[in-house]
Amino acid sequence: MSLAFQASQALPRGTDYLRILPELVLSIFGMIIMVLDPVVDQRRNQKALGTLALIGSLAAIASTLWQARAPGLAFWNMVQVDTFSVFFHFLITTITAVVILTSYEYMEVQQIRVGEYYALILFGAVGMCLMSSAVELVLIFIALEISSISTYILAGFRRRAAISSEASIKYFLLGSFATAFFLYGVALMFGATGSTSIPTIEQHLRSGSIPVLAYVAIALMFVGLGFKVAAAPFHVWTPDVYEGAPAPIVGFMSTAPKAAVFAVLLRIMFQIHAPGRLGLIWVAAALSMTLGNIGALVQQNVKRLLAYSSIAHAGYLLVAFAALPQNGIPSAMFYTASYAAMNIGAFAVVSHFGGAGERYVTLEDYSGLGRRSPVLAAALTLFLLSLIGIPITAGFFAKFYVFSAALQANLVGLVIIGVINSAVAAYYYLRVIVVVYMHDPRDESVLPAVPLELGAALAITALTTIYLGLLPGRVLDYASRSAGDLLH
Amino acid sequence: MPDNYFARYLPILIHFSLAALLATAIVLLSWIIGYRRPTRAKLSPYECGMTPVGDARQRFSVKFYLVAMLFILFDVEAVFLYPWAVILRDLKMFGFWEMLVYIGIVLVGFFYIWKKGVLDWGGASTGRGEV
Amino acid sequence: MVPITTLHYLVVAAALFVLGVIGVLTRRNVVIVLMSIELILNAVNLNLVAFSRLYGLHGQVFAIFVITDAAAEAAVGLGILIAFFRNKETVNVDEVDLLKW
Numbered sequence: 211m212s213l214a215f216q217a218s219q220a221l222p223r224g225t226d227y228l229r230i231l232p233e234l235v236l237s238i239f240g241m242i243i244m245v246l247d248p249v250v251d252q253r254r255n256q257k258a259l260g261t262l263a264l265i266g267s268l269a270a271i272a273s274t275l276w277q278a279r280a281p282g283l284a285f286w287n288m289v290q291v292d293t294f295s296v297f298f299h300f301l302i303t304t305i306t307a308v309v310i311l312t313s314y315e316y317m318e319v320q321q322i323r324v325g326e327y328y329a330l331i332l333f334g335a336v337g338m339c340l341m342s343s344a345v346e347l348v349l350i351f352i353a354l355e356i357s358s359i360s361t362y363i364l365a366g367f368r369r370r371a372a373i374s375s376e377a378s379i380k381y382f383l384l385g386s387f388a389t390a391f392f393l394y395g396v397a398l399m400f401g402a403t404g405s406t407s408i409p410t411i412e413q414h415l416r417s418g419s420i421p422v423l424a425y426v427a428i429a430l431m432f433v434g435l436g437f438k439v440a441a442a443p444f445h446v447w448t449p450d451v452y453e454g455a456p457a458p459i460v461g462f463m464s465t466a467p468k469a470a471v472f473a474v475l476l477r478i479m480f481q482i483h484a485p486g487r488l489g490l491i492w493v494a495a496a497l498s499m500t501l502g503n504i505g506a507l508v509q510q511n512v513k514r515l516l517a518y519s520s521i522a523h524a525g526y527l528l529v530a531f532a533a534l535p536q537n538g539i540p541s542a543m544f545y546t547a548s549y550a551a552m553n554i555g556a557f558a559v560v561s562h563f564g565g566a567g568e569r570y571v572t573l574e575d576y577s578g579l580g581r582r583s584p585v586l587a588a589a590l591t592l593f594l595l596s597l598i599g600i601p602i603t604a605g606f607f608a609k610f611y612v613f614s615a616a617l618q619a620n621l622v623g624l625v626i627i628g629v630i631n632s633a634v635a636a637y638y639y640l641r642v643i644v645v646v647y648m649h650d651p652r653d654e655s656v657l658p659a660v661p662l663e664l665g666a667a668l669a670i671t672a673l674t675t676i677y678l679g680l681l682p683g684r685v686l687d688y689a690s691r692s693a694g695d696l697l698h
Numbered sequence: 699m700p701d702n703y704f705a706r707y708l709p710i711l712i713h714f715s716l717a718a719l720l721a722t723a724i725v726l727l728s729w730i731i732g733y734r735r736p737t738r739a740k741l742s743p744y745e746c747g748m749t750p751v752g753d754a755r756q757r758f759s760v761k762f763y764l765v766a767m768l769f770i771l772f773d774v775e776a777v778f779l780y781p782w783a784v785i786l787r788d789l790k791m792f793g794f795w796e797m798l799v800y801i802g803i804v805l806v807g808f809f810y811i812w813k814k815g816v817l818d819w820g821g822a823s824t825g826r827g828e829v
Numbered sequence: 830m831v832p833i834t835t836l837h838y839l840v841v842a843a844a845l846f847v848l849g850v851i852g853v854l855t856r857r858n859v860v861i862v863l864m865s866i867e868l869i870l871n872a873v874n875l876n877l878v879a880f881s882r883l884y885g886l887h888g889q890v891f892a893i894f895v896i897t898d899a900a901a902e903a904a905v906g907l908g909i910l911i912a913f914f915r916n917k918e919t920v921n922v923d924e925v926d927l928l929k930w
Contacts, residue, residue: 248813372916390869397876404884767904774900
C-alpha cells in the first residue's frame with residue numbers, strides 16, 4: 211500500500227518515460243525558454259523564444275503520435291496512455307501551437323517583451339496533458355495545479371493594464387478556492403474508498419454499497435472542476451477574467467484547460483461511475499446554458515460576449531455528461547475539439563483587431579469590419595456561425611451529437627432547454643455579424659495587415675472548423691474508440 | 699488512573715487555569731493599586747531607550763516580498779528530500795538519479811531568479827526583468 | 830474511556846474547512862482571503878493524514894504534495910497581488926471593481 215513498498219517492487223522502465231514523453235518535451239522546452247529569457251536580449255529575440263516554444267509544441271505533437279503506438283500504464287498505474295489520452299494530448303498540444311502562432315503579433319503590438327509568456331504556455335500545457343492521461347487523483351490534482359497556476363499568471367500578463375491584473379487576481383482567488391474544494395473532495399474519496407487510483411475506486415464503489423462520503427466527495431470534486439470549466443453556478447468569474455486577460459490567452463484558457471478538465475470529468479463521471487452524476491450534471495448543464503445565453507444577450511464588449519458564450523457552451527457540453535457513456539463520451543470529446551477550433555479562431559480575430567492596449571473590443575468598434583477587412587470579417591463570421599451551430603460548420607455536428615446522445619438517454623427536458631437556448635444564442639451571434647456587415651464603419655483607417663503567423667493560425671482553425679463540419683466521421687470514430695478504451 | 703480518557707488531561711487543564719489566573723491577577727492588581735501619572739515621555743512607545751522616529755507603518759521595498767516568496771518556494775521544495783531519504787536504499791540508483799533531476803530543476807529556477815536580478819540588492823538592478 | 834477516533838479528526842477538519850470557506854466569502858483583505866484558502870488546504874491535509882491511519886502511508890505522501898502546492902500557490906498569489914497593488918494601490922477585494930457585469 212505504501213509508496214515505498216511499491217517502489218521497491220519495480221522501478222520504472224524506459225517505456226514509462228515514453229508514456230509521459232509529450233509532458234517531458236514540453237517541460238524541457240519550457241525550461242530552456244525560461245533560462246534563455248533573462249540571458250538573451252529580449253527586444254530582439256522575443257520572436258525567437260516564441261519560435262522555440264512553437265517547435266516545442268510541435269515536438270510534443272510528434273511525441274504524442276509516437277506514444278500512441280504503445281498504449282499502456284506507467285509509473286505504478288498512475289499514468290495511462292490510451293486512445294482517450296492521445297486524443298486530448300493531440301488536442302491540447304495543437305491548441306498550444308496555434309495559440310503561440312496568434313501570440314507573436316499580439317506581444318509585438320502590446321509591447322510585452324517577456325519570454326516567460328511562452329514558457330508559461332508550455333508549462334500550462336504540461337499540466338493539461340498530464341490531466342488527460344492521469345488515472346490517479348493525486349496526480350490529477352498536481353496536473354490541475356500546474357495548469358491553473360500557469361494560467362493565473364498568464365491572465366495578468368498585460369501588467370500595465372489595471373484590468374488585466376484585476377482579472378488575474380480574480381481568477382487566482384476563485385481558482386484556488388475551487389482547487390481547495392476539489393482537493394477536499396479527493397481527500398474524502400480517499401477516505402471513502404481507501405485509494406486514490408481511479409480503477410481501484412471504481413472497483414470499490416461497484417463491489418459494495420456506496421458510502422455517503424463518496425457522494426459528498428463527488429459533489430465537492432464537481433464543484434472544483436465546475437469552476438474550472440466555467441459551468442454555472444460557478445461561472446461568475448468568467449466574464450471578468452476573459453475581459454481583462456490578453457486575448458490570445460483567453461483563446462487558450464477557454465479551450466485547452468477546459469478540454470483537460472472535461473477529460474478529468476469524463477474519467478470521474480464515467481470511469482468511476484460517479485454516484486449522483488445525473489442530478490449534478492442536469493442542474494449544472496441547464497443553468498449554464500440558460501445563464502450563459504441570457505448574460506450574452508446584453509453584452510456590448512465582444513470579449514465579454516464570447517465569455518458568456520463560453521459558459522453556455524460548457525452547458526451544452528455538460529449535457530453529454532448526463533447521457534449514456536457509450537454516446538456521451540464521444541459526443542463530449544467531439545464537442546471539445548470543435549469548440550476549441552472555433553473559439554481560438556474567434557479570439558485570434560479579436561486579438562488582431564484589438565490593437566495596442568486592446569482598444570477596439572466593443573461591438574461598435576466592429577461595425578463595418580466587412581468593408582475594412584473582408585478576410586478578417588469572413589473568418590469571424592465563420593467562427594460565429596459555427597458557435598451558433600449552423601450546418602457545414604463544426605458547431606452543428608457538435609451540438610447534434612450531444613443532443614442526440616441526450617435523447618437516447620431520455621433526457622428530453624434537458625434537450626428542450628438546450629434547443630431553446632441555441633435559438634436564443636443565434637440572436638447575439640448574428641447581432642455581431644450584422645454589425646460587421648451592415649453597419650457603416652465608424653473609423654475608416656486602414657487595419658494593419660494580417661501577419662503570416664496569425665494568418666496561419668486563422669487558416670488552421672477555419673479549416674478545422676469546416677473539416678469537422680463536413681467530415682466529422684473520422685474524429686467521431688476515434689472518439690468512440692476512446693470511449694471504448696475508457697470503459698474497457 | 700481515572701478511566702475517563704479526558705480525565706487524564708485534567709492536571710494540564712488545572713495548570714492552564716492556574717497560569718491564566720495568576721497572570722490576570724498580577725495585571726489587574728498593578729492596574730488597581732499602581733499610580734498613574736502619564737507624561738509625554740512615558741506614553742511614547744518604548745524603543746530601547748531611543749526617541750521614536752516617525753510612523754512604524756512605512757512602506758518598504760518590494761524586494762522584501764520577493765525574497766519572502768522565493769524563500770517559501772525553495773524552502774518547501776526541500777520537503778521532498780525527507781521521504782526520499784527514508785526510502786533511498788529501496789530506490790537504489792533510480793532514486794539517486796531522479797533526485798538529481800529534481801534538484802536540477804530547482805537549480806534551473808534558481809538560475810532564473812538570479813539572472814532576473816531578484817537577488818541583487820545593490821542600487822541599480824542589473825537584471826533586465828522587472829518584477 | 831472515549832478514544833480519539835478518525836472521526837474526531839474528520840470533524841476538526843470539517844470545522845477548519847467551514848471556517849476557511851466563511852473566511853473566503855466574508856473577508857475584504859486579499860491576504861486574509863489567501864490565508865482562508867490555506868486553511869481549507871490544511872483541513873484537507875488533516876483529513877488525509879487521518880485517513881492514513883486506516884489506509885497506510887499514501888495519504889501522508891499526498892499531504893506533502895498539498896503542502897508544496899499550497900506554497901507555490903501562495904507565492905504566485907502574492908506576486909499577482911503585488912502587480913495588482915502597483916496598479917490600484919489597494920489590497921481589498923471590494924475595490925477589485927474595474928470589471929463589472
